[in-house]
Amino acid sequence: MRLTTAQSKAEALIEALPWLTRFHGATIVIKYGGNAMTEEKLKEGFAEDVVFLHQAGLRPVVVHGGGPQISDALDKAGIESTFTAGLRVTTPEAMQVVRMVLTGQVNRDIVGLVNRHGPFAVGMSGEDAHLFTAERKHAVVDGVPVDIGQVGEIIKVDPGAVHALLDNGRIPVVSSVARGEDGEIYNVNADTAAAALAVALQAHKLIVLTDVEGLYANWPDDTDVIDLLTSTELETMMPTLSSGMVPKMEACLTAVQGGVPQAHVLDGRVSHSLLLEIFTNEGIGTMVMP
Ligand SMILES: Nc1ncnc2c1ncn2[C@@H]1O[C@H](COP(=O)(O)OP(=O)(O)O)[C@@H](O)[C@H]1O
Numbered sequence: 001m002r003l004t005t006a007q008s009k010a011e012a013l014i015e016a017l018p019w020l021t022r023f024h025g026a027t028i029v030i031k032y033g034g035n036a037m038t039e040e041k042l043k044e045g046f047a048e049d050v051v052f053l054h055q056a057g058l059r060p061v062v063v064h065g066g067g068p069q070i071s072d073a074l075d076k077a078g079i080e081s082t083f084t085a086g087l088r089v090t091t092p093e094a095m096q097v098v099r100m101v102l103t104g105q106v107n108r109d110i111v112g113l114v115n116r117h118g119p120f121a122v123g124m125s126g127e128d129a130h131l132f133t134a135e136r137k138h139a140v141v142d143g144v145p146v147d148i149g150q151v152g153e154i155i156k157v158d159p160g161a162v163h164a165l166l167d168n169g170r171i172p173v174v175s176s177v178a179r180g181e182d183g184e185i186y187n188v189n190a191d192t193a194a195a196a197l198a199v200a201l202q203a204h205k206l207i208v209l210t211d212v213e214g215l216y217a218n219w220p221d222d223t224d225v226i227d228l229l230t231s232t233e234l235e236t237m238m239p240t241l242s243s244g245m246v247p248k249m250e251a252c253l254t255a256v257q258g259g260v261p262q263a264h265v266l267d268g269r270v271s272h273s274l275l276l277e278i279f280t281n282e283g284i285g286t287m288v289m290p
């Protein structure tokens with residue numbers, strides 16, 4: 001019996017062999033969403049997976065959000081959270097809280113968890129070294145322009161600092177705050193930021209971790225998860241999507257159309273979902289391909 005257990009562990013390792021070979025040296029951009037950061041155990045598992053990828057010879061880059069954490073902090077500060085087209089309406093006062101939570105709290109938490117395993121993670125804000133340059137995003141709802149404040153649209157990515165960290169054997173952990181050429185700072189949706197970075201790095205994969213199994217075919221019905229779709233099929237489906245799935249699937253589309261061969265949406269509530277996606281033959285979640 002003990003031998004059988006040991007053998008099945010060996011089989012799992014051997015199943016990973018072709019994927020280890022294929023992705024050796026590959027840059028993988030992982031978007032870690034605030035909704036997938038709920039339990040301590042899951043966050044520790046996420047950090048283990050990222051370190052595993054690094055030690056297995058891949059080049060993971062983490063771009064994180066922290067939407068629920070921002071909403072909690074705004075709530076404590078007595079500032080109401082409102083969203084337009086899935087984006088947080090960001091007043092200058094709210095922007096200070098967004099920056100403090102994303103770069104000062106969530107980023108530090110992830111860096112700390114990864115670095116329990118060694119001196120790997122280096123945290124940075126999208127503002128650092130001109131990584132993300134953004135301009136004010138002009139939202140339009142039902143044909144009417146809406147002021148959503150300091151929400152940024154990324155217009156330029158300078159991945160130099162990220163390349164330098166990767167070449168130095170580090171794991172970059174990036175918050176989705178951007179600088180503007182106008183001297184402002186901008187709140188960028190983390191899915192959008194991750195896609196922009198994946199394209200700039202010409203990553204092999206973009207993986208978006210969230211709190212659903214993947215893209216459901218008939219949401220809000222959650223029985224049918226789409227396992228694979230082409231960018232053309234996704235483009236046709238885009239107008240039918242709602243809420244948080246809109247920036248997420250838009251990010252997958254941007255990545256794939258920008259030269260990233262595969263974009264995935266996975267359930268971050270499943271422990272070690274990253275390893276299951278990358279190193280098993282079945283994979284999990286939804287994959288978008290050109
Ligand atoms: N077709 C769909 N498939 C899956 N989830 C959907 C779909 N349409 C809308 N959603 C919603 O999108 C949410 C994920 O987006 P969001 O809450 O912004 O996640 P995150 O914080 O990880 O970025 C899901 O929890 C679900 O409520």
Ligand SMILES: CC(=O)N[C@@H](CCC(=O)OP(=O)(O)O)C(=O)O
Pocket residue numbers: 032033034035064065066067068070086087088098151152176187188189190191
């Ligand atoms: C403009 C905008 O909406 N920015 C997001 C940034 C954080 C984020 O995207 O976090 P998740 O990935 O956890 O959703 C926000 O303020 O919530």
